[in-house]
Amino acid sequence: MLTPQIIAVIGAGPAGLAAAESLSSDGFDVVVYDQMPSPARKFLMAGRSGLNLTHSEDLEKFLSRYGLAKSWLAPMIRTFSPQALQQWAEALGQPCFTGSSGRVFPKAMKASPLLRAWLARLQTRKAGFALRHRWAGWDDNGSLLFETPQGVVRVAASATVLALGGASWPRLGSDGDWTHFLPPESLTPLQPANCGFTTDLPAAFHEQFQGEVLHSVMISGAGYSARGDVTITRRSIEGAPVYRLSAPWREVLHREGRLKITLDFRPNSTEEELRARLEGFRQRESQSGKLRRLGLSPAARWLLREFTAVDARAPVLAHNIKACPLDLTAPDSLLRAISTAGGVKVEALDDGLMLRHRPGVFVAGEMLDWEAPTGGYLLQACFATGRHAAEGVKNWLRQQA
Numbered sequence: 001m002l003t004p005q006i007i008a009v010i011g012a013g014p015a016g017l018a019a020a021e022s023l024s025s026d027g028f029d030v031v032v033y034d035q036m037p038s039p040a041r042k043f044l045m046a047g048r049s050g051l052n053l054t055h056s057e058d059l060e061k062f063l064s065r066y067g068l069a070k071s072w073l074a075p076m077i078r079t080f081s082p083q084a085l086q087q088w089a090e091a092l093g094q095p096c097f098t099g100s101s102g103r104v105f106p107k108a109m110k111a112s113p114l115l116r117a118w119l120a121r122l123q124t125r126k127a128g129f130a131l132r133h134r135w136a137g138w139d140d141n142g143s144l145l146f147e148t149p150q151g152v153v154r155v156a157a158s159a160t161v162l163a164l165g166g167a168s169w170p171r172l173g174s175d176g177d178w179t180h181f182l183p184p185e186s187l188t189p190l191q192p193a194n195c196g197f198t199t200d201l202p203a204a205f206h207e208q209f210q211g212e213v214l215h216s217v218m219i220s221g222a223g224y225s226a227r228g229d230v231t232i233t234r235r236s237i238e239g240a241p242v243y244r245l246s247a248p249w250r251e252v253l254h255r256e257g258r259l260k261i262t263l264d265f266r267p268n269s270t271e272e273e274l275r276a277r278l279e280g281f282r283q284r285e286s287q288s289g290k291l292r293r294l295g296l297s298p299a300a301r302w303l304l305r306e307f308t309a310v311d312a313r314a315p316v317l318a319h320n321i322k323a324c325p326l327d328l329t330a331p332d333s334l335l336r337a338i339s340t341a342g343g344v345k346v347e348a349l350d351d352g353l354m355l356r357h358r359p360g361v362f363v364a365g366e367m368l369d370w371e372a373p374t375g376g377y378l379l380q381a382c383f384a385t386g387r388h389a390a391e392g393v394k395n396w397l398r399q400q401a
């Protein structure tokens with residue numbers, strides 16, 4: 001079966017929906033395809049932790065979060081800026097607030113009301129939806145191929161936006177399978193970003209302490225430091241400060257196979273202050289007793305006991321509390337990462353995000369080769385590239401007319 005010509009947006013995540021919104025509001029016939037039975041499942045999952053839409057910091061600082069990709073993402077984010085994203089959410093009836101860290105959230109602290117209002121508006125603009133449609137490349141005539149419960153469907157689109165996401169949390173729909181349909185030379189391998197890291201600690205440690213949070217620790221390694229809550233999982237350590245350092249740490253581990261980091265369990269105290277407090281405790285008290293009196297958690301005490309000299313003298317203990325060593329062995333699985341690095345190379349695209357080797361096919365969102373820390377930078381770039389790809393489609397169709 002061949003459907004009449006429409007613009008196909010494949011992927012109903014924030015990037016695809018942003019592209020569909022821009023196109024349908026200019027009167028184009030758009031159909032959004034997705035392999036899942038309902039749209040934007042990862043966006044809804046992001047809502048479980050409050051939906052950090054964007055960040056309020058100065059735009060130059062904001063743009064610097066994209067590292068090397070800043071040079072090509074910046075014009076797109078300047079066009080659809082953090083303020084524009086906030087206004088967009090507010091126009092959909094979801095007022096936002098800025099948290100003490102500068103992160104911007106909808107007041108509802110979830111994604112479902114925003115998504116509901118967004119989908120309703122898309123439907124009034126006549127954007128169509130075809131769910132349970134798994135994109136499986138092109139046929140020999142250049143028509144899009146979809147696997148559906150009713151069999152294979154072919155679509156001859158006038159233009160296509162691919163917004164298929166990365167490869168983390170595949171049960172939410174983005175499984176990275178699209179890499180099979182694009183030439184390998186146009187892709188950087190997909191890798192975990194904002195991810196945890198496996199350690200060389202014995203399995204017994206992870207079993208005993210999984211779920212325990214090391215509160216407000218400073219972690220340092222490869223010349224970078226970050227502070228916050230670190231969670232112990234069944235095989236790794238994760239949490240906001242680990243995610244923040246994941247890009248440089250991933251590179252070091254890729255090169256060297258191992259990375260030594262240190263944990264500072266008391267970043268608010270200097271070594272001298274800790275030493276003075278420890279000297280106030282009874283001389284003959286055990287190391288473990290002293291650590292307990294300092295309020296260190298069972299997992300922190302275990303690490304200090306196993307990896308530092310068993311020496312309860314105040315100077316030694318104070319030093320170890322400030323710099324407990326830990327070896328990381330690898331980034332944790334891409335399947336568990338918050339986002340994906342790698343993807344379609346910018347060199348494979350023109351200024352409108354159109355694939356050079358496939359005129360009329362545009363790419364947006366996390367499937368592009370950029371990465372950023374958590375903090376609202378991920379969604380911001382997905383929205384901005386989705387809208388930019390839609391502009392690319394409009395310009396291209398104008399040129400074809």
Ligand SMILES: Cc1cc2nc3c(=O)[nH]c(=O)nc-3n(C[C@H](O)[C@H](O)[C@H](O)COP(=O)(O)OP(=O)(O)OC[C@H]3O[C@@H](n4cnc5c(N)ncnc54)[C@H](O)[C@@H]3O)c2cc1C
Binds near residue numbers: 042
């Ligand atoms: C737990 C978690 C929390 C997060 N929290 C935040 C946050 O607070 N702030 C933030 O900025 N970012 C957050 N993110 C990241 C953010 O959700 C993603 O960066 C964003 O959703 C990516 O948008 P996208 O549209 O590019 O791709 P996706 O949202 O992944 O959407 C891609 C869509 O394509 C569909 N698809 C894939 N392959 C096919 C195929 N072959 N055929 C048809 N359809 C297909 C999928 O089903 C999916 O619906 C979070 C991520 C996770 C996992």
